[in-house]
Amino acid sequence: MAVTQKQIDRQIEGxxxxxxxxxxxxxxxxxxxxxxxVAIWIINQMLVKADKRIIIIVPSVPLKKQWNDxxxxx
Numbered sequence: 638m639a640v641t642q643k644q645i646d647r648q649i650e651g652x653x654x655x656x657x658x659x660x661x662x663x664x665x666x667x668x669x670x671x672x673x674x675v676a677i678w679i680i681n682q683m684l685v686k687a688d689k690r691i692i693i694i695v696p697s698v699p700l701k702k703q704w705n706d707x708x709x710x711x
Contacts, residue, residue: 640671648675655679673704677711 648671651664656679664672680691695701 640674644671647671649678651675652679673707674711677708681711 651666652675655662655664664675666672676693683689683691693704695704
């Protein structure tokens, strides 16, 4: 499924709103909207500013594999 620029803009807008609230809150989006993409984008922005260690905790092995795949593609 191709992602449009409009979808990317909405995802980034959500990330910015989250950041403006000091990183407190959640992205309460439907499946497939881009929560993982936005989380990886946020992590990337954090790593650009400082060398940090990020820990991602997921509830299942398939979700861990999905995260690893998405991080590799990012």
